[in-house]
Amino acid sequence: MARIAIGGLHHETNSFAPQPASFARFLEADAWPPLSRGGDILANTEGANLAIAGFIEAARGRGHTLVPLLWANACPSGPVTEDAFERLAAMLIADLERALPVDALYLDLHGAMVTEHLEDGEGELLARIRRLVPGLPIVCALDLHANVSGAMVAHTDALVAYRTYPHVDLAETGARCLPLLETLLEGGRLVGRHIEGDYLIPLPWQCTEIEPAAALYALLRELEKGDVASLSLCMGFPASDTSACGPSVLAYGRTEAAAARACTELAAALAEAEHAFAGRLWPAEAAVARARSFRGAGPVVLADTQDNPGGGGSSDTTGILIELVRQKAEDAALALMADGEAAAAAHAAGRGSVLHGLALGGRHGPEGVEPFVCDWRVEELGDGKFLATGPMYRGNQVDLGPMALLSPCPAPGVKVLVSTRRLQAADRAIFRHLGIEPAAMRILALKSSVHFRADFAPIASEILVVEAPGHVIVDPCRLPFTRLPSERRCAPRSA
Numbered sequence: 001m002a003r004i005a006i007g008g009l010h011h012e013t014n015s016f017a018p019q020p021a022s023f024a025r026f027l028e029a030d031a032w033p034p035l036s037r038g039g040d041i042l043a044n045t046e047g048a049n050l051a052i053a054g055f056i057e058a059a060r061g062r063g064h065t066l067v068p069l070l071w072a073n074a075c076p077s078g079p080v081t082e083d084a085f086e087r088l089a090a091m092l093i094a095d096l097e098r099a100l101p102v103d104a105l106y107l108d109l110h111g112a113m114v115t116e117h118l119e120d121g122e123g124e125l126l127a128r129i130r131r132l133v134p135g136l137p138i139v140c141a142l143d144l145h146a147n148v149s150g151a152m153v154a155h156t157d158a159l160v161a162y163r164t165y166p167h168v169d170l171a172e173t174g175a176r177c178l179p180l181l182e183t184l185l186e187g188g189r190l191v192g193r194h195i196e197g198d199y200l201i202p203l204p205w206q207c208t209e210i211e212p213a214a215a216l217y218a219l220l221r222e223l224e225k226g227d228v229a230s231l232s233l234c235m236g237f238p239a240s241d242t243s244a245c246g247p248s249v250l251a252y253g254r255t256e257a258a259a260a261r262a263c264t265e266l267a268a269a270l271a272e273a274e275h276a277f278a279g280r281l282w283p284a285e286a287a288v289a290r291a292r293s294f295r296g297a298g299p300v301v302l303a304d305t306q307d308n309p310g311g312g313g314s315s316d317t318t319g320i321l322i323e324l325v326r327q328k329a330e331d332a333a334l335a336l337m338a339d340g341e342a343a344a345a346a347h348a349a350g351r352g353s354v355l356h357g358l359a360l361g362g363r364h365g366p367e368g369v370e371p372f373v374c375d376w377r378v379e380e381l382g383d384g385k386f387l388a389t390g391p392m393y394r395g396n397q398v399d400l401g402p403m404a405l406l407s408p409c410p411a412p413g414v415k416v417l418v419s420t421r422r423l424q425a426a427d428r429a430i431f432r433h434l435g436i437e438p439a440a441m442r443i444l445a446l447k448s449s450v451h452f453r454a455d456f457a458p459i460a461s462e463i464l465v466v467e468a469p470g471h472v473i474v475d476p477c478r479l480p481f482t483r484l485p486s487e488r489r490c491a492p493r494s495a
Contacts, residue, residue: 002185004059005099006041007069007092008052008108009125012076012145014312015114015241016479017471018364023084025074029399030423031388032073035088037095041068047395051141051162052108054171058178059106067102069095075422076312080115089125093132104137104181105129108174111146111161112237119242119483123151130155137184139177143167145206145237149244153194157184158252161232163217165208166426166454168391180230180252190229191256193263197247197270199489200238200476204305204465205277207450209457212276219269227258233266238476238490239312243483278492281467281474288323291443292330296461299441303463305449306470309338310424313447314364318372319468320445321361321416325372330413332443335430336400337361340420346378346404353378354409360416369469377412380405380434384419390427390455398423398430405434426451428459 010032011021026035033044045053052071059066070092074080096105113121129138137157142148144162152159158180162173183190208217216233224231232250249267253259282290282302291300302320309315315338324332342360349355355378359371384400401420408414417434425446431438438444439459446452449465449472457463473479475493 001063001065002103003065003067004181005067005069005096005102005105006052006055007095008071009088009092010073010108010110011080011113011121012110012143012237012312013079013112013114014076014239014471015079016239017078017312019314020078021074021080021084023081023087025077026072026084026088028421030075030421031393031396031398035072037070038068041071045071049168049170049392049394050108051170051174054174055106055141055177058175062178067099069099071108076310078312080113080121082116085115085118085121089128093128096129097132102136104185105133106177106181107138107140109140109142111142111148111152111234112240114240114242120149120151120244123149123155126152126155137181139181141173141177142234144235146234147236147240147242147244147246148194148234148248148250153192158190158192158230159232159250160230161234161250163208163220165206165235166392166451168454183229189254190252191259193251193259195249195263195267197267198487199274199491200246201235201277201491202474202476202493203238203311203449203472204303204474205279206235207453209453212273216269216273220266223262223266227254228262229254231262231266233270239472239479241481241483243485245484246488274491278494279465281494282464284319284323284466284468287464287466288320288327288329290464292327294462298439298459298461299444301452301456301460301463302443302445303449303452303465304445304447304468304470305465305474306468306472307447308424308449308472309422309447310451311449311472313470313472314338315422315447316361316363317369317468317470318362319369320466321372324414324445325408325411328411328413329443331441332413332445333415333417333431333436333438333441334445335417335425336419336423336447337416338419338422339363340401343402343404343418343420346406346418347381347402349378351378351381366469366471375409376406377409378404379407379415382433386429386433388427389429392451392454393427403434405436424448424451426455428455
């Protein structure tokens with residue numbers, strides 16, 4: 001059996017978001033574990049829906065010896081600071097150097113990391129690792145939103161991406177990496193092929209539960225057979241300002257012909273699907289009005305896609321909140337409003353008290369977004385620590401810092417879940433922590449683009465994707481790119 005080093009570094013970078021990812025952001029936990037080294041990786045990821053957890057379980061089942069290095073993640077945001085990247089990269093490489101000799105390396109990466117000083121964070125990290133271990137088999141798991149660069153491909157033996165958005169297959173993806181590493185350890189051959197797409201796909205329409213992505217991933221599964229050992233379709237993260245930004249196809253075959261054939265066919269299908277990547281976007285006023293009048297069996301979900309913290313949003317914009325209050329919505333709940341000052345004020349005042357003239361949210365722009373000021377009743381308080389139960393975050397111990405449930409006195413039928421730390425509203429346990437059963441509400445306003453669908457679609461009577469102000473711009477053509485190749489187009493933003 002082999003001695004395999006394992007580690008990971010995760011950040012999805014929105015080049016246009018205002019909040020950078022400092023080293024401190026990698027130290028803290030949110031829905032994922034905090035920075036972990038050595039044996040802490042095994043303890044902190046056990047049972048979680050994480051690629052590294054899936055790889056660990058699969059490798060242990062095969063009798064391999066695992067040597068844990070470093071694993072770290074920070075909530076999507078603006079670029080990673082130079083200080084954070086250099087410290088984390090140095091720690092990971094030092095841990096690997098101390099672990100040598102090893103037979104192979106598995107890494108759990110994102111694939112869309114941009115730093116203050118580097119366009120291609122993962123490509124640079126892998127180049128440094130490859131200089132240390134030139135002949136070592138290296139296989140990496142990637143996020144479905146990875147912007148795959150030539151450097152990432154050149155410095156690894158295989159890259160394997162998630163196949164679901166919402167990402168419910170992280171652990172499964174980690175497990176799928178093991179057979180490729182074992183092939184390399186046994187002296188087998190993997191021939192790689194990489195084809196970049198020529199257009200950017202708006203984030204809400206990348207969902208693999210709807211067309212055209214559903215059909216593309218069905219084709220992927222059909223093509224991954226015989227001498228095609230692995231096939232991946234990365235949708236890309238359209239808010240990363242890099243020359244590799246956009247979708248791509250990765251194939252690894254036991255023969256060059258097999259890899260080329262599968263990669264070319266899937267890339268052709270991706271090209272044909274360009275104009276199908278579109279859907280309806282609702283203005284906040286119209287979305288709230290429809291949700292108030294709708295009478296279905298479950299809540300209407302309003303997806304606040306442009307303030308999605310999972311895409312680098314600040315999770316504190318007020319566009320949908322203003323409409324919910326103005327229209328005096330009933331049985332409505334909004335999550336999550338990340339405002340540590342408001343949460344602290346609520347805890348200081350206590351349950352049942354009224355916070356007079358509290359300015360909530362709106363502290364990070366974009367232009368025109370301001371805090372929402374009114375009197376607020378403190379309905380419930382929580383410490384922000386709970387177990388995630390939904391398909392995506394399942395098994396993770398969430399830590400969002402002090403939380404509060406506030407209701408605006410002018411519209412007491414609206415409830416706002418306030419947290420200290422940002423987290424995409426993609427798990428019903430967020431609501432239950434503050435005493436709300438989401439299925440019993442008429443309106444759920446969720447700061448999320450797609451991940452909410454895994455846990456909330458089963459209870460929703462209707463889902464409306466709302467275009468309210470935020471830093472996760474739906475239309476990539478509106479972003480001020482400086483590195484994007486001029487020939488890369490933008491798929492339709494709306495139907």
